[in-house]
Amino acid sequence: MEKLSNPQVTIETIKKHGFDFQKKFGQNFLIDAHVLEKIMDAAEITKEDCVLEIGPGIGTMTQYLAERARMVIAVEIDSKLIPILKETLGSYDNVQIINEDILKLDIEALVAEENQGKPIKVVANLPYYITTPIIMGLFEQHVPLNNITVMVQKEVADRMQVGPGTKDYGALSLAVQYYAKPYIVANVPPNCFIPRPNVASAVIRLTRYQEPPVKVQDEKLMFRLIRASFNQRRKTLVNGIGNAPELPFTKEQTAQALEQMGLSVTIRGEALTLEEFAELSDILGSLS
Numbered sequence: 001m002e003k004l005s006n007p008q009v010t011i012e013t014i015k016k017h018g019f020d021f022q023k024k025f026g027q028n029f030l031i032d033a034h035v036l037e038k039i040m041d042a043a044e045i046t047k048e049d050c051v052l053e054i055g056p057g058i059g060t061m062t063q064y065l066a067e068r069a070r071m072v073i074a075v076e077i078d079s080k081l082i083p084i085l086k087e088t089l090g091s092y093d094n095v096q097i098i099n100e101d102i103l104k105l106d107i108e109a110l111v112a113e114e115n116q117g118k119p120i121k122v123v124a125n126l127p128y129y130i131t132t133p134i135i136m137g138l139f140e141q142h143v144p145l146n147n148i149t150v151m152v153q154k155e156v157a158d159r160m161q162v163g164p165g166t167k168d169y170g171a172l173s174l175a176v177q178y179y180a181k182p183y184i185v186a187n188v189p190p191n192c193f194i195p196r197p198n199v200a201s202a203v204i205r206l207t208r209y210q211e212p213p214v215k216v217q218d219e220k221l222m223f224r225l226i227r228a229s230f231n232q233r234r235k236t237l238v239n240g241i242g243n244a245p246e247l248p249f250t251k252e253q254t255a256q257a258l259e260q261m262g263l264s265v266t267i268r269g270e271a272l273t274l275e276e277f278a279e280l281s282d283i284l285g286s287l288s
């Protein structure tokens, strides 16, 4: 059977099953073989790998993964897609389809069971409405993984990889860069999908660090400080942290910490590097 990356095959499959696209599930199916090859190469899939695919749709990317990986676990929320997947992936014996909401699944338990707790690779053309919770969930729950290679909204890919002093820099950049090294693999225009999304897309690979690039005493406190300083982006860091009800630090304490670090007391959060947030967190954490 010809692959679903051939647009004609995708159109016929959808028609045959009378499938209706669900906007609420962020369904935009890939129809570009070149982009799919690029994703496979960037993810560095080998016959040793156990791959988790989030949202297989009708199985377009799954077909590529099944040919390259040892095993593929594909988690799809839309039950209407399950019979289609059974058909389009019928000739592969290394694909397991799970009809679940990825945000509700205990991925760590799944990896323990299916891959003896060894690191997996995550590959997906993500539903854009839940990109951040999916990626942060994988990192924060410490799912054992080598890398995450995903199609996301281009603007979100940019946010994940920029450094301080740019408008895209924020809590997501810092969180992603604490856990992984980002690399933008390709920009992907709307005409590579059915139906076409309203936004430009990009493939980004996040290679998980064995050890975070900065050392911090209290990871949770650092992320609370980061969130507080970007919640009020145009305020100074001193005001952002001072005004955050969930943080116990006074404006004076934050100002003193900044002085100790050799930074201006009027600096904004968007000017601080990850290393500086870690240092600030250690100074403020030692006060309580």
Ligand code: SAM
Residues within 6 Å of the ligand: 025, 026, 027, 028, 029, 030, 054, 055, 056, 057, 058, 059, 060, 061, 075, 076, 077, 078, 081, 100, 101, 102, 103, 124, 125, 126, 127, 128, 130
């Ligand atoms: N992988 C397919 C492709 O590239 O053609 C489909 C990608 S489409 C952008 C996103 C897929 O994620 C859809 O099939 C959608 O139903 C599924 N999805 C949406 N929310 C989900 C969730 N919470 N858990 C699992 N799958 C979800």
